[in-house]
Amino acid sequence: MASRHALQEQQNRGEAVMKQKVAVPVAGQNKSRQALGDIGNMVTLRGKQLPAVTRPVTRSFCAQLLANAQKDAAEKKKQNADNNRMMVPKKKAAVKPKAQPVPDDATIIEISPDTVEKQKPKASSNKKPQGSLTSTLTARSKAACGLNYKPKAKNIIDIDAEDVNNELAVVEYVEDIYKFYKSVEDETKVHDYIHSQPEINDKMRAILIDWLIEVHNKFELQNETLYLTINIIDRFLAAETVARRELQCVGMSAMLIASKYEEIWAPEVNDLVQISDRAYEPRHVLVMEKRILGRLEWNLTVPTPYMFLVRFIKAAAAVPPETAASVLQMENMVYFYAELGVMNYEIIVRFSPSIVAAAAVYAARATLNKSPLWHETLELHTGFTESQVVDCAKRMLVFHLVAVTDDKRKVIYRKYSKDLRGGVALYQPAKYLLAAALKS
Structure with a gap:
């Protein structure tokens, strides 16, 4: 009997232990789920609780949250600094420094504590009008390179003073332009070519130029066209031998080329043929035009x-x-x-x-x-x-x-x-x- 009661007691005791063992993992599981829920839904940063999110937290998303929080903190700090700057601080009483013992052999230098910062003079409202940025940079570049073309002399007049506001006068560049013209004019300067022309002499050339001036005046062309025409004729005659019967055709084609280069409305080929009393046909003028341009390599931008x-x-x-x-x-x-x-x-x-x-x-x-x-x-x-x-x-x-x-x-x-x-x-x-x- 005693043994039966002992066995029953052990059985009851084992069931209680089993219940405890079963209950522990269940309680642990609930606690783990609660902890995971806290991690997924609530994030704290230095004691500040962030709002709950409904998405799983990854490393990149957590970094984004941290960055946003730091940005908000920086903006708040900046706002507080601006508010403090607007407030006028109270003046503190000056604290007189204590006198320090001075050695016998030391040199005493007196420094006045009542130093007052000098106020800067207010800018005058009557300022001189400043030039453009281009003119300022150009003047500085010329001064740095030693290219000042206008020395300060009493007898020299500034001929561009009245054209400062005229954009077409290009006052900032006009002296550089003419300096360039003078540097390249020798490259296209005509050398002595009459002796290399077997059928043409200087008198024939003068008669041709005289006739072209009349044609230029008849068509009411620009002065640039006339001087470029003469330059084209001389450069072509210096580079190629021309027969006497072709000389007038050379002049007509040169004026046609110069007119196309300088004029808005160039004269037509038929007009040139008509004014030459039909000494040539239109195809002769066009062939000569092509011949001249090929010989000059289409170089028409020259200083005349x-x-x-x-x-x-x-x-x-x-x-x-x-x-x-x-x-x-x-x-x-x-x-x-x-x-x-x-x-x-x-x-x-x-x-x-x-x-x-x-x-x-x-x-x-x-x-x-x-x-x-x-x-x-x-x-x-x-x-x-x-x-x-x-x-x-x-x-x-x-x-x-x-x-x-x-x-x-x-x-x-x-x-x-x-x-x-x-x-x-x-x-x-x-x-x-x-x-x-x-x-x-």
Whole structure:
């Protein structure tokens, strides 16, 4: 009996133990689920509880949450700093430093504690208008490279002062442009070619140029077109032998090329054929045009005397200040001498385009009795002294004298004898220069 009761007691005791063993994992499982739920739904950052999310937490998502929280904290810190900056702090009483014992052999330097910061003067409201960024950078570059073309001298006039606000005058670049023209004009300068032409001489060339000036005037073309036409003719004749019967065709094709380059509306081929009294057919002009362009390698952007004339006339009219009527008179006289110069083979071969332009200005001022004849402003912008241009100017005065009696080449003389051109060809050339030219 005793043994039966002991067995029953052990059985009851084993069931209780089994119940405890079964209950432990269930309780542990519930606790684990609760912990996982806390991890998935609530995230804390330095004691701050973040809102619950409904998606599983990954490393990238947790990093995103941390980044957002740090961004919010930084913005809040910045806002607090701005608020504190707006508040005016109270002035604290200055604390007088305690005196320190000074050694006997030390040098005493007194420093005043009452140093007051000097107030900066207020900017004046009447500021000078500043130039453009381009003009400022250009001026700095020229100063750094030593390329200041306008030295400060009392006798030199700034001829571009009135065109500062004119964008078409390109005041910032105009001096660099003309410096480039002068540096490359020798590359396209015509050498002596008449001796290499078996059927053409300088008189035939002069007759051709005289006729082309009449055609140019008939079609009312730009001055740039005339000077480029003459340049194309000379460069082509210097590079290739031309028969006498083709010379007029060369002139017509050269004017057609120059018109296409310079004019808005170029004359038609039939118009050129018509004005030449049908000496050629249109196909002859077009074939010659192709031949010229191929020989010149399509190089048409070259400095002609006209490019320099515009700048030099502007400089000549600056000293003394000329009236509009006197400037127009001098301009017509300069163009008259320039056309006489380019018509004559001797001047074209011997002198560069810039010297031809400068000599035309010198001869015009001499004929019109301008004083001073050659001043520092002209010398600065032309780059030549009076002694360098006087030789070419004397030759132009001789051609002026000859043009009065030359029946075969009177187009230029008639052109500038009309009132439309101021009748400048009717003036007597400067006697003292003409006499010196005839003696030499």
